[in-house]
Amino acid sequence: MEQEQVNIIMHRMANILDNMQLAQFKRVLDELSNGVFEDIDSKDILQRFIDTKKLEGCSPKTLIQYRRAIEKLINDINKNIRTVITDELREYLTNYYPNSNCSKVSIDNMRRIFSSFFNWLEDENYILKSPGRRIHKIKSMAPVKEVYSDDEMELLRDNCANIRDLALIDLLASTGMRIGELVRLNRDDIDFYERECVVLGKGDKERIVYFDVRTKLHLQEYLNSRHDDNAALFVSLRSPHTRLTINGIEFLVRRLGRSVGIKKCHPHKFRRTMATMAIDKGMPIEQVQKLLGHEKIDTTLHYAMVKQSNVKNAHRKYIG
Structure with a gap:
């Protein structure tokens, strides 16, 4: 493409593009004129x-x-x-x-x-305009995601084969932390006095999560029963007592769920259950967002499923 042609096109496009778009367009034309666009x-x-x-x-x-x-x-x-x-x-x-x-x-x-x-x-000025800007969200059915009932939670706790599994289930249920955050935890990360720990979430962002008294007691019992020197909070039961992995914990939870007849038993379900329980008991959604480590509150709303019984009671209270 001749430079004169480039100048003519630039003059015409200047009437319809702002300065930023014009600079991007000039870059593309320069590459075309220099024959480097496909390189x-x-x-x-x-x-x-x-x-x-x-x-x-x-x-x-x-x-x-x-x-x-x-x-x-x-x-x-x-x-x-x-x-x-x-x-x-x-x-x-x-x-x-x-x-x-x-x-x-x-x-x-x-x-x-x-x-x-x-x-x-x-x-990055590789292209003038993204071809994806005019392609909008693809609509799909939004299935109601399940949470653990109170009965299911007690079944899981009662059927844990050892104190490690019980402490692990309690920690997931009370903190709502992600499984990836759980596997990174070390013993020193746990503050038993304040009943809290600092986890490393998505984007390497730290946040504080909190656990209840039952979790505290079971965690202390588990740690007191260990005789290894691994810094990890949760390790394998057999020597050499290596840090549990995401796959290992997922397998553990699925196996426990099958043993008590709970379908779709997986670690992430504890996170959704905690969020739903917190909202049902009146915790402000902004605080739930902080606990879960979500940047956008819309993500928190997707996690928290309000129980239908609470909707019914609210209708009677506010509507009649």
């Missing part, structure tokens, strides 16, 4: 994006999800990622849904990943 490999750009997200504090699991989804997009579309337009991205998502076993929720998660990626391309 930057899509996978090189992806790696720069992953590096940026890693620097921002995204978890390894999130980074893997980003890489898998975007690599598949690059391979399937088979063109430079900087040339993808909205219609191509929309068609890709539309065709992906019926041709796979993915739910609409999973497809919307992919849409959010692509939106994050293309917005980053725009911010």
